[in-house]
Amino acid sequence: MTQETNTLSIDELSALVVKIFTHAGMSDQQAQATAKVIVSGERDGCKSHGIYRIEGCLRTIAAGKVEPRAEPELTDDRSAVLRVDAKGAFSPAAFALGAPVLAERARELGVATLVINSCTHFSALWPEIETLTDMGLAALAICPSYASVAPHGGKEPLLGTNPLAFGWPRPAKHPYVFDFATSxxxxxxxxxxxxxxxxxxxxxxxxxxxxxxxxxxxxxxxxxxPFGAHKGSAISTMIELLSGVMIGDMTSPEALENLGNTTLSPHHGELIIAFSPEKFSAGRPGNPFDRAETLFDAILGQGARLPSQRRFAMRDKTMREGVTLTSDEMQSLQSFLS
Amino acid sequence: MTQETNTLSIDELSALVVKIFTHAGMSDQQAQATAKVIVSGERDGCKSHGIYRIEGCLRTIAAGKVEPRAEPELTDDRSAVLRVDAKGAFSPAAFALGAPVLAERARELGVATLVINSCTHFSALWPEIETLTDMGLAALAICPSYASVAPHGGKEPLLGTNPLAFGWPRPAKHPYVFDFATSxxxxxxxxxxxxxxxxxxxxxxxxxxxxxxxxxxxxxxxxxxPFGAHKGSAISTMIELLSGVMIGDMTSPEALENLGNTTLSPHHGELIIAFSPEKFSAGRPGNPFDRAETLFDAILGQGARLPSQRRFAMRDKTMREGVTLTSDEMQSLQSFLS
CATH class of the missing domain: 3.30.60.50 (Hypothetical oxidoreductase yiak; domain 3)
Incomplete structure (x- = not known):
């Protein structure tokens, strides 16, 4: 295999990942949605959320701990709580189903939430956040994982790594986005x-x-x-409460007990909150998008960085030049098709 | 002055603080609401948010940087965004006006928000959070302050101390509550x-x-x-965006520019999000309040603490025994009435 064959366009990589997931038994809907998130990670240089995740997905399928062909189902009672039952499948297809309705409801009511229940999560939250910032909304997403973090002052795994992700739309620019573990x-x-x-x-x-x-x-x-000592521990506990207990889905200790180990993708729920800046700022002085840029300029102006800048720089590069994989990585991907 | 006279019941202390604020020119509505928050701080042993704050309030009134007699006004378009214009007064009266409507709307829609615009903030957020947990809701509150914190990687004040407060109701117990600065x-x-x-x-x-x-x-x-390095810095930036920029109110750098110094109470807005656990958990297995207790038991069971435990222990004590003030503190309070 020559070096040249290891550079794939985003479309080529996407087709390969979809093929791998379909080969492993996923429905086309599940394979497309899941591959999109994994390819986004690889595209952005997030190795820990890129093709590295495929092996875990396949192991989780092989272990019978995810439903590879489930069709997510949306329930909408016209309130500010939309609910998608992922029916045990990976979360991306459930999110894709709920996102447009969430955006519409947030524009109507100012704020709306999407609850994803009974999903198997495996990846970063920023692809979901960016779907919403692309629609002009601010958004916050949280979910438990499985017990692997001790609460501050304790010494046994109880909390999950419980990611917290947030985004703010920047017209004609990459959004302001952060997504980090609370460990x-x-x-x-x-x-x-x-x-x-x-x-x-x-x-x-x-x-x-x-x-x-x-x-x-x-x-x-x-x-x-946890990050930030007692403060990060408290935020992580809040994530267990809001996106585990409150939405009637597993907390991190329950997800670990259900899974039996920490090598497979955990089963739990997720909570996404979307805000309409237009609705919140209506009748008030100033344009919120312009004012946000003033804040970002002030951060950058003193030599600090915005989160995700490195990721966006890599994205700009790979969108032009393609994704370059090592021969080991290519062989690993090919092996998933045998 | 003997030692005995320095122990006041909560009601006695409340009456004294209301008298001080009324003497300083506050309307009864403003004095009652503001005193309630300050007395709550003193009652709970939060010296930095107790009667210590009175002097700053009085200086802010004397400097003409707060409207001591403004009447807050609620705007309700039946959406998930309720808005109270505090009209330049301290925030507690505005919150008191909006809280019952916020609770009602959260129960109806599952999630609802209260925007407080044009308020002068001076105290902790947990009294507001506890008002909502007392009504059976989970709640999150955020606000900017004034530029005093450098973003991670920078070295100039830009962000505020930007508090983040959250609460979860615990039937027949003190709620799960945290409230901390993101500095x-x-x-x-x-x-x-x-x-x-x-x-x-x-x-x-x-x-x-x-x-x-x-x-x-x-x-x-x-x-x-900021706390937690880049993670805390990102959360603080999110607070500027959601509870400054998005709601059409001042960010921390704007609040500092408006005020001209950091010795008076800053003028800005606030965002409170209320969630109905009943609505979010409807149709799902398990009772969210029981499940939360399982989580709290697991935290306490490994020797870790829940936030606010020390504060609640002090509250239980002062509710029984009254608040004991030093002679210096008593003289200081008396001097405000001269």
Whole structure:
């Protein structure tokens, strides 16, 4: 295999990932939606949320812990709570079904929420956030994962890495978007250290005895720490309450108990809140999109960065030049088709 | 003055604070609502949000930077966005007007928001959160303050201390509530160090040159740091966007420019989001309030604490025994009436 064949256009990579998922038994709807998120990760240089995730998806399918052909179903009672039952499938198809209705309802009521129930989650939240910022909405998304983080002051895994993602639309620019784990590090980052045989930084995790560790194996067997001490721990608990308990779906400890281990994609729900800046700012002085740019300019003007800038720079590059994969990565992808 | 006279019942302290505010020119509506929040802080042992705040309120009134007699006005278009124009007064009376309608709308639509515009803020958000948890709702409240925190990677004040508060109702128990600054420390904490002549911990702030400092004067003149590095900085930016830009009210840099200094209460808006757990969990397995208790038990069971536990313990004590003030504090309160 020559070096040239390892550079794929986004469309070529998408077709390959869809083929892999279809080969593994996913319906076309599920394969298309899931591949889109994974290709977005690879496109943006997020290795821990790119094609690296495919193996886990396939293992989760093989283990019977996800419904690869389920059709998500939307329930809409005309309130500010829209609900999509993912029926055990991966979340992207459920989100794709609910997003346009969520956007419409947010424009009508000012704020609206999308509850995804009974989904198997596996990836980043920013692709969902960007779907909504592309429609001119501000959006916030949260979900539990599985128990792997000790609450501040504790020493046993209870909370999930519980991501918090937010976006604000910037006309004619990449949106303001952040998406991070409420643990100090994402579990995928520790997993990458394990694969690379490297140590993790101090302060990321505790071993099974509640002692600090820099060994990724010990960290994965023990407990990660929340970011920001008691404040991050409180935010992570809020995420369990709002996007686990409140929406009638599994909390992180329940998701772990249901799954039995932490090597497969967890089953839980998700909560997405969409805001219409036009509706919220109506009748008030100033254009919210212009005023946001003033704030961003002030951040950049003192040498600080906006979140996701590196990701967007990589996106601009790969959209022009394609995604370059190593020979090992290409062989891995091909092996999924055998 | 004997030691006995320094212990006041909650009602006695409330009456005294209302008298001070009325004496300073506040309307009865404004004095009652503002006093309630300040007395709640003192009752709960939050010295930085208790009677300590009165002096700042009076200075803000004297400087003409707050409307002490404004009547808040509610606008309701039957959407999920309720709006109260505080008309330049302190925020508590505006919140008191909007809260019952917010609760009703959240029960109807599942989620609803209260925008407070043009208020002068001065205190903690947890009294507002607890008003909503007392009505059986989960709630989230955010607001800007004035530019005093550098964004992560920067070195000039731009963001506010931007509090984030959340609550979850616990039937027959004190609610799950957190309320913290998205700076590492609250500005009031640094101010208390300045008054006490003590140093602040390392990592809280930078001086005017962007160098680390443990001097509270230098910290107040320089910039505080966000909690949780880039993650806390991103959350603080989100708070500027949602509860400043989006609602058509001042961001923290605008509030500072408007005020001209950081010794008075800032003028800005606030965003409160209320969720109905009953509505969100309808048709799903399990009772959300019971399931939340399982989560809290698991946190407490491994030796970690729930936020606000110390505050609630103090509340239980002062509700029984009254609030004990030092002679200096009593004299200070009396001096406000002269």
């Amino acid at each position: 100090i590090a994402a579990r995928g980052e520790i997993e990458l250290h394990r694969r690379a045989g490297t140590q993790i930084p101090e302060g990321w995790a505790m071993d099974v005895n509640g002692e600090p560790t820099i060994d990724p194996e010990e960290a994965l067997a023990g407990a990660m720490l | 590492i420390a609250a500005r009031g904490e640094i101010e208390l160090h300045r008054r006490a002549g003590t140093q602040i911990p390392e990592g809280w702030a930078m001086d005017v040159n962007g160098e680390p400092t443990i001097d509270p004067e230098e910290a107040l003149a320089g910039a505080m740091l």
